[in-house]
Amino acid sequence: MKQFLCLLCVLLLTTGCNNTNNSKEDTIDVYALRGPSVLTVAQFLEGNTYVDGKKIEVRILDSPQQIQAAIIKKEADIALLPLISAANLYNKQIDYKLLGCSVWGSIYLIGRVDSIQKLGNESVYMFGKETTPSILAENYFQKNGFPLGITNYNYSVESPQELTGLLLSRRANAAILSEPFISVALRQDPSLSVIADLNQLNGEEGFPQTAIVINP
Template sequence: MIKYFCLFLLILCSCNKTEKRRNVLHVAVLRGPSVIAFAKMIEDSPEIEGKRLSVDIVDSPEQMQALLIKGEADLAALPMINAANLYNKGLKYALLGCPVWGNLYIVKKKDTDVLSRETNTLHVFGAGTTPDILTRYYLKQNGLTYSLNYSFSTPREISQGLLSGQVQTAVMAEPFLSLILRKDSTIYIQSSLNNPDSLSPGFSQTAIVYAPALQGKRAELDSLLNESCQFAVSQPEQTIRILENRNIFIPGSLTPESIERCQIKYLSTAEAQESILDFLRLIEKYEPKAIGGKLPDNGFMPEKQ
């Protein structure tokens, strides 16, 4: 009798879990600047046709890839090159839009010790990924010559090198950039890597992709994402409180200036198609394997709403 009762409970719990899953749309967001664009959505938990959007923070690209392969995310925010790469490998999540248009900057330490300066070395993280590619593109466009050093593989490691004096010039990303600027007044921003020209919103570094089942909900999702991005830009202090209260960012790691430096603005694929294609062509030119060896086909950016 006990055996049958336990089996009944197991079936009941399974049914409840399935029913709960049906009433929730899971939004996976890679930890980093992308999360800032989702603060209002995290706070409000909006609904689409009775289904609540639940934002889940993902700590690594590998974890994100696993979620998408298993179909456990209905929406996901991840680097554009990862989205294109996964699509080319057969994972048919389509592109909804772009919320973050750049958070990469070259920083330098002031000439506090001329003898110890690395005068022609630029430390870069993420070899073969967006920071590395945009650094090489920026240097070529501006006729600059640096010896690129990849010995520090993450922005955290580079920030520690800058603070310790091991590194003099480096590419940095938010939120680490704000932290080091606050801790060391001898570090300053030399230039931005985020604007290909004066007419562009920036580089479409971040993608929001959606599962095929949400094809008919694109207009509603675009509206919610646009509202959430506008909130981050117009209410930075409140955005910071939301993210800190939920322990997504440690207190003091975000400032209104750091949010501004992330260039948050939601544009749908229809609005940003040319900018997205320009960015993907740039990646294909410098590091084709980063997007799976080719540009994604038209299914990556479907035209029909």
């Protein structure tokens, strides 16, 4: 978190945190995706932090699409979102700059069985098609000789909170989730367990999951 605060100071000194809305010129608007990204800005949630006279205002949103919309509309001075979402914006030539990556690999497959071989035809629920969780899941299943058919993936949920609720209500028996939702689900339902760690890619420890981008 200290590193993030240092990045804010550098940002103010070099860019001034441009904001097109004059009524907001005394604030730094930080948008973060609910989930592990929030840990990066947790110390600012009380709203009493100032950098160079500018108040840090943190907004927590429920989906990457909402964060992307705020970036495109230039409502966010700083945004924390999945790296793949940031890459998609970059490919669309959206004028934001990458500051760094604050979260590395916290995605797991959990369910009511103890191995992927026991999943059978069970649907695997996940949040967001072609997002980091879905890409990691497909990569993991293929590498382990268990390529699920497209009908076995269920992308009907719109947020990690909704997905956690499906697991706890037993309307879903297998899901791809990240922290802190993993811990919440495991604590509330002892029948759930971690089936697989999806954070090991090609023998490497973790991967950049959350990107910090700024409005230059």
